[in-house]
Amino acid sequence: MTLRTGAGDSIVDPGHERVAEQLFEREGTVCYSLAVHLLESPSVATEIVGQVLGDAVRSGPAARTREHLLDEVHRLAVVRIRDRPRSLDPTGVETRVWNGLIDPQVCAALTDMPALPRSALLLVYFAGYRLRELAEALDCTPDELRGALCTATTILARDLRTRRTH
Numbered sequence: 362m363t364l365r366t367g368a369g370d371s372i373v374d375p376g377h378e379r380v381a382e383q384l385f386e387r388e389g390t391v392c393y394s395l396a397v398h399l400l401e402s403p404s405v406a407t408e409i410v411g412q413v414l415g416d417a418v419r420s421g422p423a424a425r426t427r428e429h430l431l432d433e434v435h436r437l438a439v440v441r442i443r444d445r446p447r448s449l450d451p452t453g454v455e456t457r458v459w460n461g462l463i464d465p466q467v468c469a470a471l472t473d474m475p476a477l478p479r480s481a482l483l484l485v486y487f488a489g490y491r492l493r494e495l496a497e498a499l500d501c502t503p504d505e506l507r508g509a510l511c512t513a514t515t516i517l518a519r520d521l522r523t524r525r526t527h
Contacts, residue, residue: 384417384425389414392430395435396410396434399438406438410434412437413433442488467517469524470521471517473520477506480509481509481513485506492510
């Protein structure tokens with residue numbers, strides 16, 4: 362299998378096809394799942410995953426870890442999301458993101474979280490809002506929102522560790 366762009370061009374240099382194939386088999390599904398969940402567009406998700414995997418093959422082994430690949434997929438997806446026109450009223454967006462969450466452990470951890478940290482996490486991480494614009498929409502300062510986001514990630518990590526060990 363050769364990974365190709367939408368135009369049919371190979372995303373990897375000749376001689377790296379096997380590395381690309383192995384990387385795609387190992388990490389392609391999880392990367393695609395994240396991208397399509399964030400973007401709600403299979404074609405854009407495919408494009409981003411192809412770009413990330415192609416870059417990883419060209420960059421070497423350090424760029425091929427799951428953590429690095431998911432960070433890159435998330436980063437590029439958020440860039441695309443931020444380029445979309447959107448309302449500064451986050452209420453509907455938060456509901457849509459909340460309804461799109463599948464993992465029951467993540468949902469349970471978010472349910473137990475205070476409102477501002479939960480909103481910050483859902484809207485910044487999943488919906489691509491910038492801190493400044495979201496702070497304005499939520500009527501708080503960017504520093505308060507940063508603190509809420511830090512609180513949210515700490516709570517989520519702790520709760521998921523606890524839930525997954527029981």
